[in-house]
Amino acid sequence: MNKKKGRKSILEGTGFLLMITIALFIVMYVIGCLLFADKGFAKPQVFINLLISNAGLIVIAAGMTVIMITGGIDISVGSVVAVVCMMLAWMMERKDVGAIPATLIVLGFGLVFGLFQGFLVSYLKIQPFIVTLAGMFFARGLTAMISQDMISIKNEMFLSWAKYKIVIPLFGRVNRRGEVMYPYIYPSVVIAFLVLVIIFLMLKYTKFGRSLYAVGGNEQSALMMGLNVRRTKLYAYVLNGLLASLGGFLFCLNTCAGFVEQAKGLEMDAISSAVIGGTLLTGGVGNVFGSLFGVLIKGTIETFITFQGTLSSWWVRIAIAALLAFFIILQSIFASLKEKRK
Amino acid sequence: MKKRLLSIMLVAAMVGVMVMGCSQKADNGDSGDASDSGDSDLITVGYAQVGAESDWRTANTESFKSTFTKENGYELIFDDAQQKQENQIKAIRSFIQQGVDYIVVAPVVETGWETVLEEAKAEGIPVILSDRQMDVSDESLYECWVGGNFIKEGEDGGHWLEDYLKEKGMDGEEINMVTLQGTIGASAQVGRTEGFANVLAENDNWNMLELQTGEFTQAKGQEVMESFLKKYDDIDVVIAENDNMAFGAIDAIKAAGKTCGPDGDITIISFDAVKAAFDAMIAGDLNCAVECNPLHGPRVAEIIQKLEAGEEVDKIQYVDEELFDTSMDLEEIVKTRAY
Numbered sequence: 001m002n003k004k005k006g007r008k009s010i011l012e013g014t015g016f017l018l019m020i021t022i023a024l025f026i027v028m029y030v031i032g033c034l035l036f037a038d039k040g041f042a043k044p045q046v047f048i049n050l051l052i053s054n055a056g057l058i059v060i061a062a063g064m065t066v067i068m069i070t071g072g073i074d075i076s077v078g079s080v081v082a083v084v085c086m087m088l089a090w091m092m093e094r095k096d097v098g099a100i101p102a103t104l105i106v107l108g109f110g111l112v113f114g115l116f117q118g119f120l121v122s123y124l125k126i127q128p129f130i131v132t133l134a135g136m137f138f139a140r141g142l143t144a145m146i147s148q149d150m151i152s153i154k155n156e157m158f159l160s161w162a163k164y165k166i167v168i169p170l171f172g173r174v175n176r177r178g179e180v181m182y183p184y185i186y187p188s189v190v191i192a193f194l195v196l197v198i199i200f201l202m203l204k205y206t207k208f209g210r211s212l213y214a215v216g217g218n219e220q221s222a223l224m225m226g227l228n229v230r231r232t233k234l235y236a237y238v239l240n241g242l243l244a245s246l247g248g249f250l251f252c253l254n255t256c257a258g259f260v261e262q263a264k265g266l267e268m269d270a271i272s273s274a275v276i277g278g279t280l281l282t283g284g285v286g287n288v289f290g291s292l293f294g295v296l297i298k299g300t301i302e303t304f305i306t307f308q309g310t311l312s313s314w315w316v317r318i319a320i321a322a323l324l325a326f327f328i329i330l331q332s333i334f335a336s337l338k339e340k341r342k
Numbered sequence: 343m344k345k346r347l348l349s350i351m352l353v354a355a356m357v358g359v360m361v362m363g364c365s366q367k368a369d370n371g372d373s374g375d376a377s378d379s380g381d382s383d384l385i386t387v388g389y390a391q392v393g394a395e396s397d398w399r400t401a402n403t404e405s406f407k408s409t410f411t412k413e414n415g416y417e418l419i420f421d422d423a424q425q426k427q428e429n430q431i432k433a434i435r436s437f438i439q440q441g442v443d444y445i446v447v448a449p450v451v452e453t454g455w456e457t458v459l460e461e462a463k464a465e466g467i468p469v470i471l472s473d474r475q476m477d478v479s480d481e482s483l484y485e486c487w488v489g490g491n492f493i494k495e496g497e498d499g500g501h502w503l504e505d506y507l508k509e510k511g512m513d514g515e516e517i518n519m520v521t522l523q524g525t526i527g528a529s530a531q532v533g534r535t536e537g538f539a540n541v542l543a544e545n546d547n548w549n550m551l552e553l554q555t556g557e558f559t560q561a562k563g564q565e566v567m568e569s570f571l572k573k574y575d576d577i578d579v580v581i582a583e584n585d586n587m588a589f590g591a592i593d594a595i596k597a598a599g600k601t602c603g604p605d606g607d608i609t610i611i612s613f614d615a616v617k618a619a620f621d622a623m624i625a626g627d628l629n630c631a632v633e634c635n636p637l638h639g640p641r642v643a644e645i646i647q648k649l650e651a652g653e654e655v656d657k658i659q660y661v662d663e664e665l666f667d668t669s670m671d672l673e674e675i676v677k678t679r680a681y
Binding site: 039040043045046049052053149150151152153154159162163175176177181186251254255256257259261262263264299302303305306307309310312313314 | 417418419420421422423424425426427428429431432433435436437439440441451452453454455456457460464465466467477479527
């Protein structure tokens with residue numbers, strides 16, 4: 001009974017937690033702009049680069065948020081990204097598959113991968129951690145089976161997608177050659193934002209979205225309310241598999257290469273972004289826009305380190321660790337405070 | 343209500359501490375830069391390094407850090423990519439936005455750089471590659487590449503063997519040799535195998551019994567050498583394409599009851615010449631080590647000075663590499679070695 005009360009009150013506090021995440025991001029960014037003003041931190045392109053470099057991660061973190069809302073976890077996504085990049089590169093370069101069919105095939109692969117993992121989790125009731133651990137090993141092994149060499153993507157259509165600059169005709173500035181440069185984004189950023197909006201609307205307004213929260217909040221009561229818990233979970237994993245492969249596709253647009261070691265540890269970046277964004281590992285609470293800000297905070301710390309120029313890049317990890325600890329403590333303080341008030 | 347107020351204050355305090363922590367951290371570095379920002383004649387160089395996975399890599403990083411100093415007229419922005427290509431792409435994008443004058447990259451992998459190099463080109467920032475090549479369709483995306491000449495290293499090893507055998511009066515005899523190759527496909531393996539094969543072709547009395555990969559590791563090198571020793575009883579020369587495999591081979595030879603080194607039955611030639619290889623030569627186990635020079639910093643600085651003066655530079659720039667054997671005063675040389 002206690003547990004249930006705690007959950008409910010956290011739900012009320014999540015708005016506030018999200019506000020803190022957003023405020024923290026803004027404060028960090030403003031500090032960056034002030035500190036590195038002479039190096040051009042305040043340029044719009046610096047902010048846009050956060051989105052360009054992390055477009056894949058944004059989509060993957062959105063999928064992770066959905067899974068975490070159901071109380072599950074998926075640590076296979078990094079390996080799925082690697083296998084997606086490798087499949088794309090291998091199909092286009094070694095087998096002359098066109099860019100469009102190759103993309104559809106990898107998205108289909110993600111769907112089937114998610115379906116399989118989801119079946120094991122929801123119908124056979126195996127711990128999601130173990131299922132996706134196996135999935136992680138399998139996908140990484142599959143990547144190496146396809147090819148142990150690095151494959152560079154030279155498919156013209158794929159490269160034209162990757163290089164297609166969408167220029168924003170605002171805030172132009174002159175580069176060293178005297179040409180005017182405008183900020184630009186790549187199509188991957190547009191896709192990532194579309195996905196975010198769709199997942200946000202789905203979570204908030206559809207029956208499936210609300211069922212995800214119900215299942216994650218308390219599986220027993222969800223069952224008693226007549227929700228099909230198993231099917232809801234299955235669909236969540238299928239959706240996550242699709243988003244993981246889409247994230248892999250966006251990741252591949254950024255790197256244009258397939259190799260075995262790619263995207264190692266990306267699943268942990270996705271999980272930490274979701275947690276910083278206010279998603280609870282215990283389920284029932286979460287918001288995709290929180291995860292977006294989790295990704296942006298990580299990106300901002302990285303940008304800090306490169307602009308600073310002399311600090312070891314491993315400080316990013318330490319800063320993320322501090323933030324994670326901070327947000328977890330905050331979440332538990334909120335839970336206990338509200339409980340006492342009642 | 344009081345408690346709620348308290349919690350909000352607590353949160354505010356924690357955020358405040360975090361923010362101060364962040365700003366202080368950045369401040370330390372920035373105060374150094376701020377005092378120099380008046381010197382606008384400093385050349386800013388961004389170096390996107392692979393990581394810190396080996397002694398060789400660390401020596402390479404140190405070489406850049408000690409070359410591109412403020413005293414020499416440079417400001418170095420260094421980024422450790424932790425072996426991740428996506429981190430290097432992020433670092434290069436950040437260098438571009440900071441408006442650095444030159445970008446140096448030691449690519450983690452050979453592929454997938456076109457988009458970000460085109461962004462650098464659009465900004466007019468020259469890119470110099472260090473150590474590993476890039477597989478890009480348009481060579482104008484980078485100015486030049488700086489690194490070791492693996493083929494020449496292989497040839498140097500071969501020529502050393504020619505001289506050594508002549509000195510020992512064995513140049514007419516049948517010489518049986520085996521090779522412990524590196525990871526197949528790695529540029530060091532391909533170049534060193536090819537370079538040695540060039541010299542092998544000139545010597546009819548040299549007989550290459552077998553080439554097999556030891557994957558650049560000591561354990562695998564030892565394993566392969568053990569099988570070689572079982573298969574062939576009269577191996578005269580072992581070529582190990584890096585030091586670690588040579589150490590493995592030395593262990594295998596000793597375990598089989600044979601001897602190696604200048605006074606032993608088997609001559610061993612190794613590549614890379616790390617500090618431990620000098621120790622092995624001093625101990626009399628290893629005959630010769632061909633250097634793979636990690637000190638790219640000075641050569642890159644030279645190229646940047648040429649580009650600053652508006653000169654053309656060659657697309658491929660090899661660093662100088664030496665060869666060490668037991669006839670030299672190794673104890674003195676090892677004191678001057680950076681790695």
